[in-house]
Amino acid sequence: xxxxxxxPAALSVPEGENLVLNCSFTDSxxxxxxxxxxxxxxxxxxxxxxxxxxxxxxxGRLNASLDKSSGRSTLYIAAxxxxxxxxxxxxxxxxxxxxxxxxxGMKLTVNP
Amino acid sequence: xxxxxQSPRYKVAKxxxxxxxRCDPISGHVSLFWxxxxxxxxxxxxxxxxxxxxxxxxxxxxxxxxxxRPEGSVSTLKIQRTQQEDSAVYLCAxxxxxxxxxxxxxxxxxxxxxx
Numbered sequence: 001x002x003x004x005x006x007x008p009a010a011l012s013v014p015e016g017e018n019l020v021l022n023c024s025f026t027d028s029x030x031x032x033x034x035x036x037x038x039x040x041x042x043x044x045x046x047x048x049x050x051x052x053x054x055x056x057x058x059x060g061r062l063n064a065s066l067d068k069s070s071g072r073s074t075l076y077i078a079a080x081x082x083x084x085x086x087x088x089x090x091x092x093x094x095x096x097x098x099x100x101x102x103x104x105g106m107k108l109t110v111n112p
Numbered sequence: 113x114x115x116x117x118q119s120p121r122y123k124v125a126k127x128x129x130x131x132x133x134r135c136d137p138i139s140g141h142v143s144l145f146w147x148x149x150x151x152x153x154x155x156x157x158x159x160x161x162x163x164x165x166x167x168x169x170x171x172x173x174x175x176x177x178x179x180x181r182p183e184g185s186v187s188t189l190k191i192q193r194t195q196q197e198d199s200a201v202y203l204c205a206x207x208x209x210x211x212x213x214x215x216x217x218x219x220x221x222x223x224x225x226x227x
Binding site: 041089093097102104105 | 143147152154155156160168171210213219
């Protein structure tokens with residue numbers, strides 16, 4: 001059974017720091033990996049999706065990498081801003097399945 | 113344009129009551145998912161529809177949970193004889209494609225509290 005882990009559960013940093021969020025998964029036979037953002041009381045917004053054949057994806061200040069063989073992904077946030085404060089979730093899909101398996105998320109607070 | 117709409121936004125039910133949660137996906141989206149998110153946890157898969165066909169209901173926790181999408185658009189998640197452990201946010205997501213994980217749009221969820 002696929003398990004997705006995100007450590008730490010919470011992080012508080014001053015504005016301007018470069019951040020690395022970690023995600024690990026137990027079964028490397030994934031179809032793709034996705035990073036989501038969730039604001040309080042809201043649904044999820046997809047930030048970046050990496051197909052299993054890709055190594056990384058970039059969007060603005062965000063960069064996500066994937067090392068499928070070691071079961072790890074990182075989300076890099078450059079020059080963090082207070083507006084980046086949210087919960088970040090990592091999720092994978094398996095080959096042959098349409099469902100997402102999520103980690104518990106990491107709550108990020110960026111202080112002005 | 114309109115996103116995925118879920119109603120009600122909040123629902124309080126007494127233990128043993130039946131509840132119905134509604135999801136209006138984005139028009140034309142073929143795939144529709146229901147997820148359950150307990151406090152402090154990531155969402156957990158409940159069920160998946162492709163148009164009106166329920167292709168996967170492996171995540172439904174018990175036979176008290178039932179979902180339908182009779183015309184391939186609006187979906188309803190019904191929970192019978194609610195229990196306290198059913199308290200969670202129920203998220204609906206839709207996608208224009210059947211490819212796994214792609215182009216998902218989530219609603220803001222229904223927060224169910226069972227007292």
